[in-house]
Amino acid sequence: MKHDIKDIKLAKKGALRIEWARNNMPVLGLIGQRFAKEKPLKGMKLAACLHVTTETAVLMEALKSGGADLTLCASNPLSTQDDVAASLVEHLGISVFSIKGEDTKTYYEHLKAALAVKPDLTMDDGADLVSAIHQKSHADHANIIGGTEETTTGVIRLRALASQGKLRYPIIAVNDASTKHLFDNRYGTGQSTIDGVIRATNKLIAGSNFVVAGYGWCGKGLAMRAKGMGAKVIVIEVNPLRGIEAAMDGFEVMPIKDAAKIGDIFVTATGDIHVIRKEHFELMKDGAIVANTGHFNVEIDIQALGSISKTKKTIRDFVEEYITRDGRKIYLLGEGRLINLAAAEGHPAQVMDMSFANQALASEYIVKHHKKLKKDVFKVPEDIDQNIAALKLKSMGIKIDVLTKEQAKYLSSWEMGT
Numbered sequence: 396m397k398h399d400i401k402d403i404k405l406a407k408k409g410a411l412r413i414e415w416a417r418n419n420m421p422v423l424g425l426i427g428q429r430f431a432k433e434k435p436l437k438g439m440k441l442a443a444c445l446h447v448t449t450e451t452a453v454l455m456e457a458l459k460s461g462g463a464d465l466t467l468c469a470s471n472p473l474s475t476q477d478d479v480a481a482s483l484v485e486h487l488g489i490s491v492f493s494i495k496g497e498d499t500k501t502y503y504e505h506l507k508a509a510l511a512v513k514p515d516l517t518m519d520d521g522a523d524l525v526s527a528i529h530q531k532s533h534a535d536h537a538n539i540i541g542g543t544e545e546t547t548t549g550v551i552r553l554r555a556l557a558s559q560g561k562l563r564y565p566i567i568a569v570n571d572a573s574t575k576h577l578f579d580n581r582y583g584t585g586q587s588t589i590d591g592v593i594r595a596t597n598k599l600i601a602g603s604n605f606v607v608a609g610y611g612w613c614g615k616g617l618a619m620r621a622k623g624m625g626a627k628v629i630v631i632e633v634n635p636l637r638g639i640e641a642a643m644d645g646f647e648v649m650p651i652k653d654a655a656k657i658g659d660i661f662v663t664a665t666g667d668i669h670v671i672r673k674e675h676f677e678l679m680k681d682g683a684i685v686a687n688t689g690h691f692n693v694e695i696d697i698q699a700l701g702s703i704s705k706t707k708k709t710i711r712d713f714v715e716e717y718i719t720r721d722g723r724k725i726y727l728l729g730e731g732r733l734i735n736l737a738a739a740e741g742h743p744a745q746v747m748d749m750s751f752a753n754q755a756l757a758s759e760y761i762v763k764h765h766k767k768l769k770k771d772v773f774k775v776p777e778d779i780d781q782n783i784a785a786l787k788l789k790s791m792g793i794k795i796d797v798l799t800k801e802q803a804k805y806l807s808s809w810e811m812g813t
């Protein structure tokens with residue numbers, strides 16, 4: 396079995412950490428048990444491009460139980476947990492191509508290695524696999540019946556591809572399921588980003604001016620958690636509706652050029668390019684910390700920071716100290732890559748449980764229904780989303796009410812008014 400990982404000797408440590416995640420992923424566990432009996436993915440070659448974490452390992456176990464033949468590569472050069480990669484090779488017999496800190500060339504070679512198996516199904520986090528497939532001839536991957544996409548950035552890229560009429564097979568946007576983005580993007584990113592900033596810097600959040608760029612679900616979660624730790628949170632937005640939301644949620648809202656002067660910690664979560672640019676670095680205070688939690692390392696213009704700096708050194712793991720020509724120190728975290736996975740361990744298993752339950756069930760859905768699906772981007776079917784929510788609630792030991800007959804009838808009627 397082919398693979399390219401850091402060190403197979405890390406497998407034992409990886410297995411223990413995967414066990415910890417598995418203990419916190421009861422919904423995915425139930426799906427895995429059913430998959431083991433029903434084998435809905437039997438005979439399917441599945442290429443997955445995901446962050447190689449303990450939670451992803453639990454997803455791989457469920458998919459393998461379902462009969463899938465798996466190949467896994469990293470969806471980011473800095474997010475791989477090398478002990479997990481080792482355990483997946485050693486204990487689960489999966490072809491893994493991913494090494495933490497791999498350079499761009501190796502990253503793309505790993506992607507290529509995953510596609511070399513000629514998959515029937517793809518599973519992406521950021522759409523790099525789909526993008527690579529669409530840059531090759533159609534004949535190379537004519538057997539692909541469908542795919543899934545994990546994240547906001549990937550869904551945006553896929554919709555762009557579909558709107559140009561170029562998408563070659565149906566894809567389910569796992570990100571758009573309520574049981575994904577309302578929890579993973581909000582509570583997962585909120586907690587793990589703070590975790591990444593703290594692990595990298597060990598700075599006190601309380602009392603700091605914490606600037607959050609972007610008030611989507613990730614930005615909302617991050618702003619909420621930073622506030623909870625005592626930061627004075629400033630939100631940057633371009634969307635008027637989200638600007639009002641942030642203001643009414645109690646945050647200061649202002650343009651980045653104003654926030655740049657007062658921020659102590661900046662975190663981008665917009666999904667767009669060059670949100671923090673040269674003119675903003677010029678205004679920053681001595682000691683400002685800059686990080687990104689969006690999918691790609693494009694949100695901070697790192698080249699511009701380099702261009703106004705006279706020196707640069709790694710002062711701690713995942714912390715680069717730039718000294719500007721006018722003598723200010725600006726700290727860039729995790730090379731501008733998603734700090735929650737670069738310096739911490741990504742979202743906790745309890746939220747990934749729902750995200751990856753969607754991945755597993757969306758893959759099953761594609762195998763069952765691909766002949767009816769157009770070459771487009773689809774939502775996770777509502778019944779799957781609701782079922783995951785119900786299972787999660789049950790696993791948390793929480794009961795809720797059911798509508799009485801009278802209430803159900805009222806909700807489907809129009810006659811009764813004042």
Ligand code: ADE
Pocket residue numbers: 445446447448449450451583736740741742743744747
């Ligand atoms: N994305 C964010 N957190 C993650 C995790 N823990 N595992 C896989 N993908 C993730």
